[in-house]
Amino acid sequence: MAREPKEALKKRTLKIIRLLKKAYPDAKCALAHRSPLELLVATILSAQCTDKRVNLVTKDLFRKYRSADDYANASRAEFEQDIRSTGFYRNKAKNIIACCKAIVSEHGGKIPETLEELVKLSGIGRKTANVVLGNAFNTPGLVVDTHVRRISRKLKLTGKADPVKIEFDLMPIVPKEEWTQFSHLLIHHGRACCVARRPKCSECPVEELCPSSAA
Numbered sequence: 001m002a003r004e005p006k007e008a009l010k011k012r013t014l015k016i017i018r019l020l021k022k023a024y025p026d027a028k029c030a031l032a033h034r035s036p037l038e039l040l041v042a043t044i045l046s047a048q049c050t051d052k053r054v055n056l057v058t059k060d061l062f063r064k065y066r067s068a069d070d071y072a073n074a075s076r077a078e079f080e081q082d083i084r085s086t087g088f089y090r091n092k093a094k095n096i097i098a099c100c101k102a103i104v105s106e107h108g109g110k111i112p113e114t115l116e117e118l119v120k121l122s123g124i125g126r127k128t129a130n131v132v133l134g135n136a137f138n139t140p141g142l143v144v145d146t147h148v149r150r151i152s153r154k155l156k157l158t159g160k161a162d163p164v165k166i167e168f169d170l171m172p173i174v175p176k177e178e179w180t181q182f183s184h185l186l187i188h189h190g191r192a193c194c195v196a197r198r199p200k201c202s203e204c205p206v207e208e209l210c211p212s213s214a215a
């Protein structure tokens with residue numbers, strides 16, 4: 001297939017965004033949180049776990065641990081049990097405690113507000129950093145999770161497989177002020193319609209703009 005010219009690709013992307021916004025006007029971050037710290041913890045817990053399960057666990061967790069200091073000084077064994085049902089709890093506990101230790105010692109207990117500083121924290125990759133930037137600090141962040149990765153490829157907005165490379169392919173074609181919402185829209189679309197095993201192409205709001213449509 002011939003490569004789509006950059007300007008045409010940008011226009012098609014804008015149309016996709018417009019249609020998805022119309023289809024999913026309420027798409028937003030599904031992780032319950034009231035502060036950047038809560039969102040950071042919830043995002044780490046959400047790896048390989050549903051947002052619903054994470055919200056159940058954080059309901060009690062956020063009452064018990066209220067500051068970065070609380071997490072930094074948590075007993076590892078006890079904290080592992082507190083988050084056990086989110087899966088991969090040993091690794092998640094290790095990362096959250098180490099990350100909060102660094103937030104306390106290097107940032108005075110406050111979550112840093114730049115991508116560069118966030119990705120230096122233990123267990124924080126670009127995906128988690130962009131979730132926090134976009135949803136807690138109102139700084140545009142393009143989150144490439146499993147849905148964004150799959151659907152961007154189906155829509156031929158990228159041909160890459162690596163999430164970081166996909167993020168860099170999307171950056172110039174999605175307007176910066178839309179980065180955060182674009183991720184929410186694709187995540188929503190991935191759950192509601194373009195599901196991994198059997199995409200519902202005949203019901204898809206962007207079907208006419210999708211080169212992979214099976215409708």
Ligand code: SF4
Pocket residue numbers: 151154155193194195199200201202204205206207210211212213214
């Ligand atoms: S047309 Fe099908 S493959 Fe393309 S985005 Fe819609 S549901 Fe996914």
